[in-house]
Structures are given as structure tokens and as C-alpha cells.
Amino acid sequence: MDIVSLMAMTYDELLKLYPMMGDFFSSYGLPEPDGKAKLRMFFNSLDEHYLLEVGTSLSMLREHFLKFITHLSDFDINYNTVRSMEIIGGFDKQGRKEDVRLKLEAGDILSIVGPTGAGKSRLLEDIECLAQGDTPTRRRILINGAEPEENIRFGVDNRLVAQLSQNMNFVVDLCVADFLTLHAESRMVDNPHIITERIFQTANELAGEKFTRSTPVTALSGGQSRALMIADTACLSRSPVVLIDEIENAGVDRSMALELLIQQEKIVLLVTHDPLLALMAPRRLVIRDGGMRELLQRSEAELVSMEKLKTMTAGFERLRKEMRQGSELKL
């Protein structure tokens, strides 16, 4: 839309077309325009001296106003078109070549295992920045069979990769419901209420202990935080690739969490030290000495082991519950 037709609109008309513009003027320290007034009138009424006081100017405000509207209109372009991602090997810590070309498709899950310090996080970093032979490992990441465009690779607006790690915390001073609404708004979804309710319900199913909509996000337990982050990433994050770094101790239903992400057609890469979690992926990549060493397919025998592991884990969970309730621990 051009500036002339925009300026001929009233503020109410603008909000109808671009609901996200509701907070625009207030983020520049300006009062909300009158809904019935044409935008041209609003801009003309602004006093340059006052604008200087709040750190802006008429020309800056006009330019940002137009550019931000353009940005809102472009928001959904180039998204959700990731059908595949390929990891092309580089070199390990000793400079040996990695003979790897690994393709992942939407809905695939890959577990990444290896000793501490072997280079698992380095691989996640390479994927996160969609490396093109320009990181220390010289690996390359292709999207849909090609090198990703620069704005996809470097900008924060079109991130293809979302992350979930044990180091992440909520820091914002909001309750669960307000926080989810805030996120939904910044993602420009049409019915924020429906999606936030779905995230809330899902997170509560994932978490061992229940929480309410009015719980401050900073007061959530480790498990509850992780559950909310997983549900939020699955339902609301636009990024088609999800990197998960060691969430085993989080106290969430891990198989359900992975199921949720796969249902959303995400490509999931999972660094883990937990055998059950590693087996949930049909393929697992072994990292040693900074290099991708082996790609293992989950065998029939491992599927049997996985069932046994599930029983063991359930037994362990039961013990944990009994211990918490002060019962005597008997095996």
C-alpha cells in the first residue's frame, strides 16, 4: 500500500486492516491517535519539538510507519516451505574429513549422541546459523537442496531454526496467559485466544505438575517451564526446524513432547544422553572428536529394548513419586 492511500485512512480503518499497528505509536512514546481522524491529520498534528523530546522526528516516524506496514505484509512470505534439510560434512577437530551427507525431511527426528565435549553443541550451532563452509567445522547446511538465501540465513525475522535447551529460562514478568497472548500477537496469528488455550492445555498435559493461566512464567518449575516452551514451540513458533539440547531432566512427558513436534511437520534434532530419548528417533548420529562418525538406524532389537526401557522408566517414575509422597521405597 502506498503512503497516499495510507494517509487517507482513519486510524480505525488502519487497525482493521493491520491490527498489529495498535501498539505502533505508543512504542515511540506517542499517544494513541483518535480513531475517527485521518492519519494525515494525525501526522500533521504532531509537534516537532515534542517528537524531539521523545527521541523521534516526523520524517523518521513516517518512514518507520511505512516500512513497518510493509514488514507486516511480508511476514508470511517464504515460510513453511522447508521440505528438507541436508547436513554436508566438513572436518573434525583433527582435520579429518567427515564423509557425511545427511538428509532430513519435514516430520523427521534425528537424535545426536556422543561423549561430553565431543562436539554435539557445535553441530547444533552449525545448523542454527545454516553454516556454509564458514564455521570452524566447514560444514554446509542445505535447505530444500540449495544454499539458503542471505536474509533467511542471517536475519532474525525469518529464522528457520528454533531452539530448546536446558539453559533457557523465562525472564518476562507476565503470567502464563498474558505471556502466550503476547507471543501470539507478535506472530500475528488470527485467533490468538484459540491457539494460546491450546498451548496452555498441551503444556499442562506434558508437565508432571499442573499450573494455571495466572501463574507467573518466572514462577514455573523447571518441568513446567520446559513443557510450556515445548508446547509453545510446537504450536506457535514459525520455525520449521527445532533443535533440542538435553531436556532429559526436565520432568516432562518426553515421548509426548516429541510426538507433538513431529505432528507439526517440524524437523527435530535432539541432543541427548538418555537412552530412551535417543531410541525415540529412528536414526541417531554419533559424534566423536568433533566429527559426525556414524549414522545408526534403530534396529529391530533396539525396538524391543526400547519397550523394556519404557517399562524401566515407568518403574523409576513410580519410585520417584512414592519417594516424594514419603512412602517406603521398595523394589
Add this chain to the structure above:
Amino acid sequence: MKMVTVAGAPSCGKTSVILHLAQELKGRGHKPAVVKFDCISSQDEAVYRDVGIEVTTGLAGGLCPDHFFVSNIDASWLWAKETGADILITESAGLCSRCSPHIKGITAVCVIDNLSGVNTPRKIGPMLRTADIVIITKGDIVSQAEREVFAYRVRRVNPSARIFACNGLTGQGAFALYREIERSPEIDGVEGLILRFTMPAALCSYCLGERKVGHDYQIGNTRTMNFN
């Protein structure tokens, strides 16, 4: 010589970002020099020197730090030139949020951190709004959702900027910044250039709205740094 002004609130990660940027520059044959502007004290000179980067510090003391910055930026340029540097990086803290050291024609970087809270982008004025490049730090310790909300809110107050995430601990993201800096124009000096935005009022010609850089334009209570 190329030049970059890096600004951001205290403790947002400016020095870490610049250190990683400087390593990228050095690794590709550039010679960066850093002028660190601070208020009361700064220990960062040693940090830069440890990794072999030419550095000098200016302390504003009782003066407004950004006014102090602009009163010394032409001399900083000459100092950097004398050290044989091919890129000058200035680091200054935006303390009152209404100030900005950014100059027209010189690449302007604003560093802002995820931990500062989702309302911070709207609280920071011209330093963020007029930057060419915005670097968002400390994304590794907040949730993915908060990263997304924060980036969106930065975008809202600066729809033109190139926005990158950078991890000050690992340096992840510094390469993207390096690529932008590499493309910065070569400039002949800062004399006569114009600040992107006026500084808030109080004590020297810049308080009265002066925007031209250079000794001739400095009237009133200014203080000059000693580069020796």
C-alpha cells in the same frame, strides 16, 4: 579507514560482541582499533589489549557521556589512523536512552540484550531507532518465545535495520556482523559529518542542537581526551 559506532545500554554485551567482531576482522587481515567511551571507570582496555587489539579509553566523568563522545570523535579518528588501523570501532554506553552517538555515513550498530525485558526496545530512543544494524544478545538463556517477541519489538521501532542475534560467550552470530561491517564505506574523516539525531540539552554546543562534528563547532563546556 572504515568506521563503526557501537552503542548500547551498560552490560548488554557490547564489549563481547566487539571482541568477536574484531577477531573475525583480524582473521581476515584487517587491523581494527577500538576507542572505548565510558563514564567513571573501565577495565575493558586490558581485555582488548590481551587479544592484540589497539585500544584507548575516554572517561566522560561529570559530563554527559554522549556529548563527551562527539567532542572527541574527530580526535579518536586521527588517533586510530595513526595506529595504522583500517577500521575504527567506537564503543559507548547509551545511558539516558535519549542519546545516540550515531553519525550519518558511518555504520551504526546498537546492541540490546534479551534479558533487558520486552519493553526495553520502546524505551531506547535514537540509539536503537536510527541504527543500521541491531545486535540482540543473550538469546541463549531466554525462551525461544521471548526471543521472538523481543526481535519483533525491535523490528517495530526500527523497521529498516538489519537485525542479528549474537552470542557474546561463543561468538555465534559475529560472522554475520562482520559481513555487514566489511561492506561499510571507506571514509576520509569525521570532520563536518552530521549526527543522526540531536543530543539532549544541557552544557555545550551539542546541547543547543549542534550536529556538525569538529573542533570548530565545539563551544562551551567540553573536555578533550589525552591520547598519549
